[in-house]
Every structure is written in C-alpha cells, then in structure tokens.
Amino acid sequence: MSFTLESDAERLAVAFSRVLRSLEIPAPLDSVLTFMNALSLVGITERSSVYWAARATLVRRPEDIDSFDRAFAVFWEHKESPYAPDEEVQHITLALDSDEEDGAADGNAEASDEPSITLRFSGVETLSNKDFADYTDDEMKQAQRFMESLRLAGAPRPSLRHTPTRSRGRRPDMRATVRASLAAGGEPMRRKWTTPSVKPRRIIFLLDVSGSMEPYARALVRFVHAGVAGRQKVEAFTLGTRLTRVTRELSSKDPDRALRATGEQVRDWSGGTRLGETLRLFNDQWGVRGMARGAIVVILSDGWDRGDPEVLAEQMQRLHRVSFRTVWVNPLKVTPGYAPLARGMAAALPYVDEFVEGHSLDALVHLTKVINHA
Amino acid sequence: MPIDASSTSDVAAGLAANGYLADEGLVTAVFLSLSLGRPLFLEGEAGVGKTELAKTIARWQGTELIRLQCYEGIDAAQAVYDWDYSRQLLHLRAAEATGEARTTNTADLEGQLYDERFLLKRALLRAIDHGTGPAPVLLIDEIDRADDEFEAYLLEVLSDFQVTVPEIGTFKATTPPIVILTSNRTRDVHDALKRRCLYHWVEHPTFDREVSIVHLRVPEASEVLTRQVAGAVEALRGISLYKPPGVAETIDWATALGRLGVTEIDETVIEQTLGTVLKYREDQNRVRDHGIAGIVQHAFERGLLHG
Numbered sequence: 001m002s003f004t005l006e007s008d009a010e011r012l013a014v015a016f017s018r019v020l021r022s023l024e025i026p027a028p029l030d031s032v033l034t035f036m037n038a039l040s041l042v043g044i045t046e047r048s049s050v051y052w053a054a055r056a057t058l059v060r061r062p063e064d065i066d067s068f069d070r071a072f073a074v075f076w077e078h079k080e081s082p083y084a085p086d087e088e089v090q091h092i093t094l095a096l097d098s099d100e101e102d103g104a105a106d107g108n109a110e111a112s113d114e115p116s117i118t119l120r121f122s123g124v125e126t127l128s129n130k131d132f133a134d135y136t137d138d139e140m141k142q143a144q145r146f147m148e149s150l151r152l153a154g155a156p157r158p159s160l161r162h163t164p165t166r167s168r169g170r171r172p173d174m175r176a177t178v179r180a181s182l183a184a185g186g187e188p189m190r191r192k193w194t195t196p197s198v199k200p201r202r203i204i205f206l207l208d209v210s211g212s213m214e215p216y217a218r219a220l221v222r223f224v225h226a227g228v229a230g231r232q233k234v235e236a237f238t239l240g241t242r243l244t245r246v247t248r249e250l251s252s253k254d255p256d257r258a259l260r261a262t263g264e265q266v267r268d269w270s271g272g273t274r275l276g277e278t279l280r281l282f283n284d285q286w287g288v289r290g291m292a293r294g295a296i297v298v299i300l301s302d303g304w305d306r307g308d309p310e311v312l313a314e315q316m317q318r319l320h321r322v323s324f325r326t327v328w329v330n331p332l333k334v335t336p337g338y339a340p341l342a343r344g345m346a347a348a349l350p351y352v353d354e355f356v357e358g359h360s361l362d363a364l365v366h367l368t369k370v371i372n373h374a
Numbered sequence: 375m376p377i378d379a380s381s382t383s384d385v386a387a388g389l390a391a392n393g394y395l396a397d398e399g400l401v402t403a404v405f406l407s408l409s410l411g412r413p414l415f416l417e418g419e420a421g422v423g424k425t426e427l428a429k430t431i432a433r434w435q436g437t438e439l440i441r442l443q444c445y446e447g448i449d450a451a452q453a454v455y456d457w458d459y460s461r462q463l464l465h466l467r468a469a470e471a472t473g474e475a476r477t478t479n480t481a482d483l484e485g486q487l488y489d490e491r492f493l494l495k496r497a498l499l500r501a502i503d504h505g506t507g508p509a510p511v512l513l514i515d516e517i518d519r520a521d522d523e524f525e526a527y528l529l530e531v532l533s534d535f536q537v538t539v540p541e542i543g544t545f546k547a548t549t550p551p552i553v554i555l556t557s558n559r560t561r562d563v564h565d566a567l568k569r570r571c572l573y574h575w576v577e578h579p580t581f582d583r584e585v586s587i588v589h590l591r592v593p594e595a596s597e598v599l600t601r602q603v604a605g606a607v608e609a610l611r612g613i614s615l616y617k618p619p620g621v622a623e624t625i626d627w628a629t630a631l632g633r634l635g636v637t638e639i640d641e642t643v644i645e646q647t648l649g650t651v652l653k654y655r656e657d658q659n660r661v662r663d664h665g666i667a668g669i670v671q672h673a674f675e676r677g678l679l680h681g
Contacts (some may be wrong), residue, residue, distance in 0.1 A: 008674025031569060038406045042382065049382070052402035056572040060565065062417065065575065161521075174459035175451075181466060182484055188463060284616060290518065290560020314656075318616075 009039040013121035016054060019071045029120050031057055047076055129362045132331065133215035143219065144255060149224040150368045154201035154233065154296050155324070159318055162194035169193030201296050201324055203227065203371060205236045206282065208301030209266060216331040216359065217269075220300050223364055225250045225258050235291060239301065240268035243281040273304055275344050283318050292323045296371055300329045300358055303345025312344050316351035326351060327370055329358035344355030394423070394430040395579075395587050404431070405575040413532055413553035415568055420558055421620020428513035428554040435552070438510040444520035446579035450527065454537055456494045462487050488541035498528075501551040512551040517567075518560045529567050553652050574670050579621060581608050581676065587621060592628040598677050601650030602639050603628045607651070607677025609669045615657045623651045639673055641666045 013036040017027040038053040051072055059068050093364035135143065164173055164264040176192035184190070205224045207361045209217050228234045228250040263269065286292070297319060305312055320326050328348065334357045349355065353372050379385050382398075385405040389396050396404070404427070416424040432439035442453055465487060469478070495503060501512035507635050517525070531537060535547040555571060557563055565588035579587060584604040588595065595603070603624060611618045619627075630650045636643050652658050661669070 028569065032409065033414065034572075037410055041406060041409050042402065047400065048398055052399045053406060055399065056403040056406055056574055059575075060568045060573050061562075062559075062575045160445070161449060175457060176468075178457070178459050178462045178487070181463065182480060182487065187466075187470070286560075288616070289558060293560075 007040075009044050010036050012044055012050075013039055016072075016075050019075050020058060020068070020088055021069050023067050025059070025071070027058055031183040050076070058069065106297070129360045131334075131359050132219035133359070135219065140219065140222070142359055144222045144226075147223045147364065148230070148255075150223075150226060150364065151372075152203060152227045152230060152234065152368060153372050154203045155296065155371075155373060156198040157201050157324070159195045159199040161197050161199075163197040165193050165195040167193070169195035171195070200233060201294060202233045202235065202291070203297050204287070204292060204297045204323075205234070206279070206297065206299045206301070207236065207238050208273065208275070208299070209238045209240045209269050209271075210304065211270045212273070212304045213300075213302055213331070214270050216300075216302075220329075220331075220358060221250075221259065221262065222255065224300075225255055225262075229255075229258065235286075237282060237286075238262075238266045238268075239273075239275060239278040239282070240266070241271045241274055242268050243278045243285070244268070245286070272306055273344075274307045274350075275315075276307045276309070277314055279312065279319065280316040285316055285349070287319055288322055292319060294322075294324050296325050296327065297323045298327045298329060298367075298371065299348075299352075300331075301357050302330055302332045303328075303342040304349060305342070305344025305347075307344075309343045309347035313347040313351070316348045320351035322354075325353045327354045327356065327367070329356055329363075329367055330335070330351040331357065331359040331363075333357045334359050334363070379405060381386060381405070386542075388434045389427075389430055390590075392430045392434045393590055395583060395590060396427070397577075397579065397583060400427070400574055400576065403572055407572050408552065410572070411550055413555055413571040415555045415557070415563075415571035415573045416576055416584070417557045417559050417573070418577070419618070419620055421622035422576045422578060423621050424554075424556040424576055425513065425515055426622075427467050428511055428515075428556075429564070431552060431554070432511040435508060435511070438504070438681045439513060440497050440501045440510050440551070441513045441515060443515045444517050444524070446519055446521060448520050448524055452496060453524070454496050454498045454527075454531075455539055456496065457488070458492045458494050461599045462492050465492070490542060493539065493542065498531055499539075499545060502531070502535055502537055502547040503545045506548060507580060509547070509549040509551045512553045514553065514555045516558060517555050517563055518557040522564070523576065525567055527562055529564075529570065532567070532570050581605070584608070584621065584624060588624060588628045591625050592632060595628045595632045596637060599631060599637060599639070600628060602629065602677035604674040605673040606639060606644065606669050608676065609672040610651065610661065613660060615652065616634075617652070617653050617657060617659060626650045638677075639670060641670055644669065 004270045013032055017032045017035070020027040035054060035057040038057050039050065042049040042053045044050055054072065055065070055068065059065060102156075130139070130144075162169075162171060162173075164176060171194050173192035173194045177188050177190070180192060181188040182189045205219060205227065207220055207224055213220075224236050228236050228247060229252065235247050236245070236250050240247055244266045246265055249265050250258045252258040252261065283292075287297075316326070328345075330345065333355070356367055356370055358367060379388065382401050382405045385408070386396065386401045389401070389404070406412070408554065416427065418424060428441075429439055438495070464582055466483075469472075469483060469486075497512070501510055504510050517528070520528075532553060535550040536544055538544045553571075561674060578584075581604055584607065585601055588600045589597075592600070607619050607624045607627070627650050630647050631639065631643065634643075634647070648658050648661065652661065
C-alpha cells in the first residue's frame with residue numbers, strides 16, 4: 001500500500017471513513033484498508049456496490065447500520081450535514097450536577113403520589129444509611145469510592161470445562177495419565193483426573209432511568225458502573241421509554257468518562273416509563289435469546305409503569321423462566337408505609353425471587369450479598 | 375482461490391444454481407470474502423439461512439464442508455486436536471512387552487508416542503491441514519455460544535491459518551479454507567474477532583425474493599399457494615411476535631401444506647398447521663387474538679397480484 005493516495009478508490013475510502021468517525025462509528029485503519037481492497041474489486045461507479053462493500057468491511061454491529069446508512073447517503077449525495085435531523089438529541093451529563101433539575105414533568109406527576117422524603121440534614125445519620133435522594137455532590141463522590149470496593153461476583157455455577165484436580169475427580173484425565181505413564185515405562189500407574197470447573201454466573205442490570213427514579217438513578221448508575229468495570233460478565237441496560245444497552249459505555253474504568261458516555265448514549269434519561277414494553281424489547285433482543293439464560297437479573301426500578309401491567313407481568317414471567325434468579329431493587333421499598341401499590345410493581349412481584357431495598361449504601365451492601373449468594 | 379467467482383454476478387449465479395437466492399448485500403459480502411480471503415461473519419435472526427449459505431458455498435465450489443458447532447465449554451481438545459489415548463497406551467504396552475521400552479530411552483519413546491498417527495484432528499485442524507485439494511468450507515456455527523477463551527483462540531487461528539501442536543510442530547494451510555462464522559447474537563462477540571472478518575447482517579427476505587425461494591426449494595407447491603404462503607408469513611412478521619418466522623419456517627410451511635394437498639390456504643388450514651411456523655404458545659395465541667382471517671386476507675391479496 002503506497003503512502004500517497006493514488007486512486008479514486010483510495011481517496012473515496014479515506015474520505016468516507018472520516019465521515020463515519022465523525023458519527024462515532026469506529027473505522028479502524030485495517031478495516032479501511034480492507035474497504036479499499038474491496039472497492040478495487042467491485043469498482044466505484046455503482047452506488048449499491050460501493051454501499052455493500054462499505055457495509056461488509058466497516059460495519060460490525062446491527063445498531064450501527066442506521067447511522068451508517070445516513071452517513072453513506074450524505075457522503076454519496078454530498079448533502080450538507082451527516083447528522084440526523086429527526087430527533088433533537090439531548091445530551092444530559094450524569095456527572096455531579098443538579099439535584100432539582102427534572103426533565104419530565106409527567107414522570108414527576110406520577111411520582112408525587114408517593115410521600116416524598118424531605119430529610120435535608122444528615123447530622124444524625126451516617127452516610128451508610130442515608131437516602132441517595134438526599135446526597136450532596138461530595139457525598140456522592142465518597143459513596144462512589146465505596147461502591148467500587150463492593151465486589152460483585154455472580155453465584156458460581158458448574159462449567160462444562162474441566163480442570164485437572166489432585167484428588168479423584170469425575171473424569172479421567174487421559175492426557176496427563178499417558179504423560180505420567182511414560183515415566184513408568186508405559187504402565188498407567190498414576191491415574192490423573194479432571195473435575196468440572198466453576199464459573200460465575202452472568203449478572204444483568206436493568207436500570208430504570210425514568211423521571212420518578214431520577215434521585216436514585218444518579219447513585220445506582222454508579223453502582224452499576226462499579227459492577228461493569230470490575231468484572232467481565234456483567235451487562236447493563238437502561239429502561240425508560242426505550243431500551244439502551246450501556247455495557248460498553250460503562251466499561252471504562254474511569255467513572256467520569258463512563259458516566260459521560262452513558263449520559264450521551266441514553267436519550268430517555270428522566271423521561272417517562274414504559275417498563276413492560278422496554279422489558280419486552282430486552283427479552284426479544286437480548287434476554288430470552290441467550291443473555292439472561294442462567295443469569296442473575298437485577299432490575300433497579302420503583303415499579304411505576306405507565307403501560308399495561310398485563311404486558312409487564314407477561315414479560316417478567318418470560319424473563320423469570322430463563323433466568324437463574326430475578327432480583328428487584330426498589331429504592332422506595334424503605335419508605336414507611338410503602339406497599340407495592342404501583343400497578344407495575346404489583347404485577348411484577350410474583351416473578352421476583354428477591355425483593356430488596358436500594359436507597360442507601362447499606363442497602364447496596366445487602367444487594368451485593370444477595371447477588372453473590374449461591 | 376475459487377476459479378468461478380470473478381464478479382458478484384458469478385457469485386449470485388453460482389449460489390442460485392445450488393438453491394440459494396441471496397440479495398445484493400449478501401452476494402457482495404460473499405464475493406469479497408472469497409476474493410479477499412477473509413472470513414465472513416454472519417449475524418441475523420434464527421432461520422434466515424446463515425448456516426444454509428455455508429452449505430451452499432461448499433456445494434457450489436465442490437469442496438468439503440467442515441462444520442464446527444460451538445457450545446459452551448468447547449475447548450481445543452474438541453475443536454482443534456486431541457490425542458488418541460487408548461492407542462497411545464496400547465503402543466506403550468506393546469513396547470514394554472517386546473522389551474523395547476527397556477532398550478529405547480524415554481525421549482525416543484515419547485517421540486513415538488506423540489507422532490502424527492496418534493493425533494486426532496478435529497474440525498479446525500482438519501480445515502487447515504486439508505492437503506493439496508481445493509480449500510474446504512469451514513463453518514463455525516453459533517460462535518456466540520462459545521466462551522471468551524475459545525474466541526481468543528479462534529482469533530489466533532483465523533489470523534494466520536495455522537495451528538501449533540507443541541509435540542509435533544506447526545500446521546499451516548496451503549490454501550486457507552473459506553470460513554463462515556454465524557452468530558445468533560445472544561451476546562456480543564469480541565470486536566477483535568469481528569475485525570478479522572467481513573460482516574453481514576442477514577435480513578428476512580422481501581416478499582418477491584421469498585416467493586422465488588419457495589419456488590426453488592418447494593417446486594411441488596403451486597404458484598398461488600407459494601405466493602399465499604409468502605404473503606401469510608409477511609403478515610405474521612408484521613404482528614409483534616416473540617419469534618417472527620424465518621425463511622426456514624416459510625419453506626417448512628409450504629412443504630407441509632403441499633404434503634397435505636392444500637391448493638389454497640384458508641382459516642382452518644392455517645389453524646391446523648400453525649405449529650410449523652410459530653413455535654411459541656404465546657405467539658400462536660397472539661395470532662389467534664389478532665385474527666387469522668386478517669392473515670388469510672393478506673395472503674389472498676398477495677396471491678392474486680400476478681397469479
């Protein structure tokens with residue numbers, strides 16, 4: 001490959017990959033080189049040939065296809081801007097700001113049925129059982145450090161992989177036995193064994209980010225981040241008016257970066273709730289297809305659902321059928337006199353294995369125990 | 375490199391001649407995969423014909439299809455190679471019985487034991503060490519079911535098309551196999567692996583393509599029935615189901631109806647054969663709630679157009 005861009009195909013490939021990067025679709029150099037080679041094979045005169053060559057070499061996730069299509073249309077037709085005109089994207093920063101700012105008025109209207117907690121001074125209480133809704137920014141930072149120290153490890157399950165063992169195991173380790181018999185002149189004197197190894201179960205966090213959860217979601221997203229960044233087998237999604245997978249965004253070790261990336265990704269932050277619908281999307285696209293099978297599913301939500309409780313119940317049942325354990329974390333559970341009156345919560349409860357609090361650090365410590373417990 | 379694939383239209387014709395009708399995107403991806411020698415990574419809903427594509431390419435190229443079905447816990451002993459332990463032990467016992475074991479030193483004995491004749495080649499090694507004939511098609515099916523460790527190993531194999539057996543040495547492919555990976559996307563496969571590959575997301579076919587596919591695969595079904603079945607499936611995909619039917623189900627359904635001697639679909643026939651298309655009780659209920667009459671009507675409109 002020469003260093004000057006000679007042909008039209010090469011110029012075209014480089015220019016297009018720039019457009020893609022400006023839309024935050026990764027276009028690594030090796031893929032661009034493959035794209036150039038592909039163009040030299042299919043030619044650059046036919047729009048559809050170029051389009052499919054670009055898609056085969058540069059796109060790797062179906063989620064990216066829409067933005068890719070926009071970028072391609074712009075690029076090919078030399079339109080003005082590669083940005084989507086359809087919906088105004090609101091970037092909400094999750095980093096430490098705004099106690100009071102609330103996006104969705106309607107989300108609050110629902111929440112206001114609930115007795116709101118107005119403890120403003122925390123002189124008596126220690127941070128450990130202070131309600132997240134009353135945290136100052138500094139306290140949130142302290143809490144974050146504490147959350148990072150919580151070690152999440154899904155309950156272990158036997159894996160299909162075997163590992164060698166010293167004691168008598170379940171299956172003879174023929175490879176090691178033959179090796180050992182070499183020393184004994186061919187007599188398999190010392191028999192070796194293997195035993196199934198154990199693996200931690202996958203943990204899936206489904207975080208409700210609707211308006212009524214706003215005071216808690218701020219803290220809980222940090223807890224989820226600590227979990228995702230700490231281990232490999234943790235998946236995270238946000239539920240609101242839509243379903244957003246945020247595992248990639250949260251996997252950065254740097255909490256500020258992770259939270260900023262998540263805030264940019266999640267467009268329905270502090271919006272309304274359609275728990276049943278978004279749970280259905282989760283089940284269809286990820287959960288029931290395999291991700292939730294044998295996993296520990298942790299739903300962090302107050303259970304306020306504007307949709308049909310029937311839908312939520314049906315989806316919870318589906319999820320419960322495939323998961324190892326379903327945990328519902330409700331920050332409002334601790335409120336005196338709280339009974340799961342929210343229609344959504346009531347519909348979901350029959351399919352919940354563990355119903356726990358989630359309003360304070362103490363509650364999160366307890367939640368960690370529940371998750372790690374075999 | 376395959377001889378008869380010098381353009382995308384050659385690929386389309388070659389696949390069609392072997393019973394697979396692909397759209398332009400898939401054809402381009404296959405063409406590029408063959409000519410650039412890159413693995414092709416296919417994702418899409420179950421039943422859109424990902425596995426079938428690999429089989430078709432093997433038929434078309436007249437080579438062997440080596441299939442590696444992934445599952446949780448798959449490891450090198452099941453995917454790459456293993457030793458034939460019972461024969462190894464027999465060999466040792468024989469050496470001992472003839473007194474050879476006492477006269478040969480351990481290193482020589484070890485050399486005899488870890489010889490290629492005691493090596494059991496599994497799918498990956500067979501695809502790489504295929505000899506001098508045409509390169510086989512290696513189908514790595516449902517890679518999303520395997521775990522991260524196996525994926526990392528696969529990355530190594532697919533980068534260099536070579537496998538190292540410590541006791542023997544390195545096997546390198548004379549001509550790299552044609553590699554197709556499929557995934558149902560139950561989890562994200564690592565980016566590094568995807569970057570080695572060309573990627574294609576396989577969609578459900580359009581109505582006209584689906585009609586042509588059913589014609590090709592179920593020639594005994596009449597023109598009207600074929601169009602009606604494709605129309606009914608199109609209507610089913612429009613209802614939000616847990617598992618919308620794929621092409622595989624359309625073909626099954628058309629075959630089943632043909633076998634029952636049905637010439638035109640009606641509500642009773644759909645009711646009786648719904649189990650060939652929808653495999654969830656909830657989905658079947660949803661269709662009944664939605665009204666089978668509506669589906670029959672849509673199927674009839676589709677069936678009439680040119681029929």
